[in-house]
Amino acid sequence: MEKREELYAGKAKSVFKTDDPDRFVLVFRDDTSAFDGEKKEQLNRKGMVNNKFNAFVMEKLEAAGVPTHFEGLLSSTESLVKKLDMIPVECVVRNISAGSLCRRLGVEEGQELNPPTYELFLKDDALHDPMVNESLAVSFGWATADELARMKELTYKVNDVLKTLFDDAGMLLVDYKLEFGRSGGDIVLGDEFSPDGCRIWDKETRKKMDKDRFRQGLGSVIETYEEVGARLGIEFD
Ligand code: C5P
Structure with a gap:
């Protein structure tokens, strides 16, 4: 290659x-x-x-x-x-309230969301990734209803897998964003999953261990990403 x-x-x-x-x-x-x-x-x-x-x-x-x-x-x-044919819609699941949800609804950060919420955003920097819904996505041709249903199913499946993975390592998966694309008729997870695109808190202290450290100027950004990785057993260089 x-x-x-x-x-x-x-x-x-x-x-x-x-x-x-x-x-x-x-x-x-x-x-x-x-x-x-x-x-x-x-x-x-x-x-x-x-x-x-x-x-x-x-x-x-x-x-x-x-x-x-x-x-x-x-x-x-x-x-x-x-190579994927990317779908310009971001899928967000939240287990605990934080970020734009709190700003939009005026709710406090840190509330458990049961069941976890599911939101769609249009991937468009110039428009600041506005919130959209399935109806808009289908009508504008960003994805079909079947594709959106599969994206939702897979996004929740990711939650089942990763919530447990982080929980076992003493952390809470607060929320995350996924992007999908098409490959040979299937919906496939694309982009990345890293502390840049999710929120992770320490289970006991609720210390922020994700990109909010950068957004909020909390310092030790990469050191904390490495701490998350070390708890999961990831080996870095
Ligand atoms: O900003 P908001 O609270 O809606 O973000 C929800 C989750 O999705 C966060 O974990 C955030 O890091 C992630 N996200 C992202 N890229 C975006 C929007 C949100 O990674 N463009």
Whole structure:
């Protein structure tokens, strides 16, 4: 497999073509951004930490029956993935209230949500990822009703797998965002799962162990990501 030209550079990852038209290389960079790119910083080791974190989680999910685009680690900061036809809708599950939910509804952070909530957002930085729903997604042709049903099913399945995984390691999976794409008629989990795209709190102290450390200027961002990884048994360089 040969890495070819860059296809796309996102805020924290870049996608490169390969000599195989059905496979891409994902490069996890040290760039960190929040608030739709308004706050930006380079955090040493972040690319490596998120690449290894994502590989660990994707392998757990695949083993539990969630189809993912992840094919394998290529280096400290690179992974091989399947090419997907991405669906521009982000799926968010929340087990505990935090973030935009609290701002939108004026509710307190830290309330248990039972059952966990499910929200859809349109992936559009210029519009600040507005909240949408299934009806809008179908009418605008972003995804079919069947595809949306499968995305919901898989997003909740991820919750079953990861809530237990984090709980066993002394942490709470507060919420997370997933992105899906199409591959050969199937809905497949794409993008990444790392502390950049979820909220994780210590079970006892409720210490924030995710990107809120960066968003809220709490410090020790990557050290804390590595602590989460170490508790899960992930080996970093
Ligand atoms: O901001 P909000 O509270 O809606 O985010 C819910 C979850 O989805 C958080 O874990 C956040 O990190 C993640 N998210 C993300 N990328 C976005 C929006 C949300 O990773 N564009």
